[in-house]
Amino acid sequence: MVTIRDIAKSAGVSVATVSRTLSDPEAVRPIKREKVLQTIAEMNYAPNAIARQLRRPRNETIIVIVPAIANPFFSGIVQSIENVAHDLGYRILIGETRGEQERLDYYADMVLTRMADGLILLGSLLPTVVRAKLEGGRAPHIPLVLACERFDGLDCPNVVIDNVVAGALAVQHLVARGCRRIATISGPLANTLSQDRLRGYCEALRAAGLAVAETGIEEGDFSIDSGYGAMQRLLNKAIVPDGVFCANDEMAIGAQQAIRERGLAMPADIALVGFDDLRFGAFAAPPLTTIRQPTSQIGETAVKMMDAVLHKRPLEQRKVVLLHELVERESTARACVQI
Amino acid sequence: MVTIRDIAKSAGVSVATVSRTLSDPEAVRPIKREKVLQTIAEMNYAPNAIARQLRRPRNETIIVIVPAIANPFFSGIVQSIENVAHDLGYRILIGETRGEQERLDYYADMVLTRMADGLILLGSLLPTVVRAKLEGGRAPHIPLVLACERFDGLDCPNVVIDNVVAGALAVQHLVARGCRRIATISGPLANTLSQDRLRGYCEALRAAGLAVAETGIEEGDFSIDSGYGAMQRLLNKAIVPDGVFCANDEMAIGAQQAIRERGLAMPADIALVGFDDLRFGAFAAPPLTTIRQPTSQIGETAVKMMDAVLHKRPLEQRKVVLLHELVERESTARACVQI
DNA sequence: CCATGTTTTGTAATCGTTGCCAGAACTATT
DNA sequence: AATAGTTCTGGCAACGATTACAAAACATGG
DSSP states (O other), X not given: OOOHHHHHHHHTSOHHHHHHHHHOGGGSOHHHHHHHHHHHHHHTOOOOXXXXXXXSSOOOEEEEEESOTTSHHHHHHHHHHHHHHHHHTOEEEEEEOTTOHHHHHHHHXXXXXXXXXXXXXXXXXXXXXXXXXXXXXXXXXXXXXXXXXXXXXXXXXXEEEOHHHHHHHHHHHHHHXXXXXXXXXXXXXXXXXXXXXXXXXXXXXHHTTOOOXXXXXEEOOSSHHHHHHHHHHHHTSSSOOSEEEEXXXXXXXXXXXXXXXXXOOTTTTOEEEOSSOOHHHHTXXXXXXXXXXXXXXXXXXXXXXXXXXXXXXXXXXXXXXXXXXXXXXXXXXXXXXXX | OOOHHHHHHHHTSOHHHHHHHHHOGGGSOHHHHHHHHHHHHHHTOOOOHHHHHHTSSOOOEEEEEESOTTSHHHHHHHHHHHHHHHHTTOEEEEEEOTTOXXXXXXXXXXXXXXXXXEEEEOSSOOOHHHHHHHTTOOOOOOOEEEESOOOTTOOSOEEEEOHHHHHHHHXXXXXXXXXXXXXXXXXXXXXXXXXXXXXXXXXXXXXXXXXXXXXXXXXXXXXXXXXHHHHHHHHTSSSOOSXXXXXXXXXXXXXXXHHHHTTOOTTTTOEEEOSSOOHHHHTSSSOOBEEEOOHHHHHHHHHHHHHHHHTTOOOSOSEEEEOXXXXXXXXXXXXXXXX
């Protein structure tokens, strides 16, 4: 392993000169600079970033915590985070929790041990140390930004969309299309996000003067399979819905399969609205009407917030609410029979 | 920032004792050990991993390079890599190249500067320094494992499936179903992987005594959209295929859309085979027959190879070829008309 | 050619740990 | 109580860079 000292000796200069050649070339005379650069090239020297880091307060590394990497919605956000982070000079480390607290804590620990500067959380889990603080305990501080989910009582930079309004928008759209028996396949109700979308669903139904039937609500877990199962349960009930709001596109795609298997037509028999606007939804049969979240804006905002937190710059807003958008496609194209 | 020295002073012991309490508790007497642990808890001390790393030859960090995180096939492999790596005590850093050499080199640089120990490449791009070495140049060494793609002339641990045989298998299946005008939507032909699948396609056609028509080959880029476009081009030709082998499921899903839009039935008019066995393929309309790659085995093997490389343990095999598998679903369910 | 001011350069301290080594503190044995 | 043999502990030198500070080299003007 060739070190800065080897270069210095070989080039006949001091280590300081080598260091300067690399970090502030203008400060060293051209003759020596050339000599040093040449030696560096000859000896294949690359400065040890670990050693360099030791003197710096920061690391330029941000960990992004995702419940599941394979979920295209999350990987989409990760992609945009990676993008912006790269431009701001940050490295991104991705951690997958799969709902396990232990894994999350492992990554949180990397911040405590200064392997990374901060945590961007996309999921609904909080590190144990953060939760301890929520409950009034004294605990070490972790720079944190929450994207996607909100946590009541936790004062920490947060970028979200208004899931209540978005859920309501989806249902209003179904109502406007003439649906009268509107069911929903919700996400796991442990997530605030799922709760919010469900609340939007309920509020919109009530506002439209439609009944909110207990039997019209099925809980899924955001996976295709759970959407498939939930839809089957809905189809087995006495009252079959003519419209379903799915809390994400994956579950909607699963639901579509169940509907097709029953020989029902979409949207003629059942209209569907999803959430997230996955690429796969646009190519489903029929293409899925959905609520689009501003994925890249979410990622961008989250990184910029983290950047501000790490530099102790004040944030204009601690909580940013971005705008969602209804994307109309064929799964709700034809109006149902108007009463 | 509280350091080991602060703890030592506060607990009335030497830094060495604190260090030992953490790394080899047995070696310090219970009375002092307790005192130290208590002080650590009181002062919220977490050892600085950067400083610790400085003394170690390795970092326990592996970078996984992916062309696109949002591609579910890659994120599936990343997931399995993350899994196994975690168990072996490695951290995983994910880098996305989006086909840009500059981004890949940025991550390769992290290995040279010892921020990470090695690189697992899932894509078809090689770091500049590695390519330089391929061309006979003298260049620094980077621990490398190639997953998914092979590179001729590069002697480096490699885990793949036999894409030629797999491509042929897909086509044989179409032939067995009675298809006679079999087209293919290939991946980018710059990738060895795409070349191999295409070669399998050609060989299987020839073996079946069917013509390999230039016009039956369309190049895509593995995206849904490109599959959609490629299928449209195929449908506009004089001879419309009765079977299509798509080099991945995403393109197959795009192709399905194009076929539906023409009002053609699957598999009655056109049978389809995809590749990768994405969850979304199983829920497509109709569910997609596909070639399943052993995703988790690929990930597991890649990490274990990297582990061996980093510990300079000899590998049983430098090149591991894993087995693929045909998954039959409805997109090829009914035989076409037999001649 | 000297005094002075401005670049450049080198020396050495520093970052927070680990781990070697020598010495201190125990325990056991006579 | 003295000795030998163990276990524990503390001091200090690494690890490989950066950087403050001082010294050296150079430039400028009189």
